[in-house]
């Protein structure tokens with residue numbers, strides 16, 4: 001399959017700050033590619049270069065076969081983009097916003113109007129269609145902005161943190177929309193800080209840090225990179241947590257993570273269920289109260305943490321659960 | 322569609338959007354209609370009635386100055402909305418669309434002309450009500466309004482350039498105020514520029530705002546023997562020099578603003 005997006009050695013500097021430091025990407029047609037990385041990793045800068053908003057200081061990139069620097073106009077006719085912050089016009093209604101975008105894609109007035117209605121429907125904004133955007137909630141703006149990216153049914157779609165600020169229902173429905181588009185052949189590059197989003201949507205994920213890709217693969221491949229199973233325990237006191245950390249140390253095959261505020265710990269192990277049984281046995285012997293215990297595969301959170309050494313944004317994650 | 326047709330169509334789309342925005346936003350509408358009315362009544366009528374000029378009211382003499390002052394100050398609205406669009410990423414969206422790259426600014430400046438036309442008509446009507454009169458032929462008067470509109474169009478490009486260079490709404494507003502106040506007050510709008518002290522007199526006489534005001538006074542017949550045009554060359558040839566100023570501003574600032582727009586990115 002040909003690649004819809006290719007980037008080689010992209011470099012972008014802002015004064016002394018190196019935002020991109022040799023960014024390489026290849027996204028096959030009809031797939032979803034996730035850019036995962038902590039704040040300041042260079043995700044938005046990458047998207048801006050690929051959508052012709054910024055020129056790279058070095059390296060080159062092609063989208064839908066067009067060079068991001070030389071073929072700006074035809075490239076723009078083949079992409080849809082939604083930035084990290086919703087760029088909608090407060091004084092126009094939702095419908096007017098989308099019609100304007102349709103006209104600027106040169107769909108013609110009639111088609112632009114029709115397309116606006118279709119998209120408002122698809123994004124659950126029909127009721128608010130004729131109200132000025134000023135009165136929209138953050139999530140409604142976000143959805144309108146995303147709808148704007150889809151107006152021309154572009155073959156390649158760039159979505160910078162598309163679900164930030166959406167409630168769980170809106171997020172799930174956006175995921176459905178993206179899945180449908182991909183089933184119809186659209187290529188999607190999305191950036192996200194949500195592991196579950198990358199896990200659910202992306203065929204391939206690039207973990208980005210300090211302006212370049214530090215790991216690349218499917219979600220499963222990335223999880224395999226960081227090793228086997230994990231035992232998660234939830235205890236009832238800090239004293240118990242300290243005792244448990246000592247007691248269970250022999251079982252661990254890597255570093256044990258503890259959360260002293262929530263009395264929780266995560267122990268990387270081999271041997272799956274047997275290891276869990278053995279751990280619970282040892283805790284019982286020490287008369288430690290276990291509130292909750294479980295065995296799980298590594299998540300992308302673990303991948304992220306292991307690879308970048310940064311915490312993911314726990315606050316945001318909680319709203320998903 | 323060829324490139325020119327696309328540019329025109331896109332420019333119209335943007336102009337329509339801006340016109341909608343002005344209609345919906347009370348603060349913008351206030352700047353376009355209310356403020357000019359206040360200017361005319363305050364400066365032209367109230368202040369104007371305090372001073373006597375043989376043969377005409379001082380208000381009549383002042384009104385062309387108020388026209389120009391309004392054009393200069395309302396350009397600030399334009400620049401401010403541009404910086405807001407830039408900051409909120411609206412330009413980022415436009416710049417990912419396959420639209421003509423000149424359309425955002427041509428659309429903006431064209432809608433500014435419509436805005437200025439609205440202000441001018443409002444001021445002229447209010448002016449007529451409070452005693453302003455046109456003493457020339459309809460042709461000359463029409464020429465006067467056209468010249469004002471043409472200058473306002475060119476001035477929009479100046480504002481656009483400054484806005485895109487400064488990028489932040491707050492900074493833009495401060496700079497615009499600092500620049501536009503002396504531009505208006507160091508002119509012949511309210512004071513008789515011949516009576517200003519040395520260097521200020523030279524500034525006032527060569528200020529393009531003075532030239533335009535003088536041109537408008539001539540074309541509307543609001544000159545008075547009691548307030549003779551000063552001897553400075555630009556004021557003696559006010560109409561052609563105003564036209565030259567307008568063309569010069571356009572030639573310099575239209576390409577400059579377009580370049581800045583093409584490179585503009587939010588944040």
Ligand SMILES: Nc1ncnc2c1ncn2[C@@H]1O[C@H](COP(=O)(O)OP(=O)(O)OP(=O)(O)O)[C@@H](O)[C@H]1O
Pocket residue numbers: 014017018019020037038039040041042043044045046084588
């Ligand atoms: N216009 C700019 N001027 C100066 N530095 C910038 C500019 N834009 C980005 N940077 C810097 O470049 C780096 C990469 O920024 P970028 O916005 O691409 O990160 P990101 O991965 O999108 O982060 P986030 O998750 O916070 O959105 C950061 O260090 C940022 O401070």
Ligand SMILES: [Mg+2]
Pocket residue numbers: 043044045084160
């Ligand atoms: Mg970002």
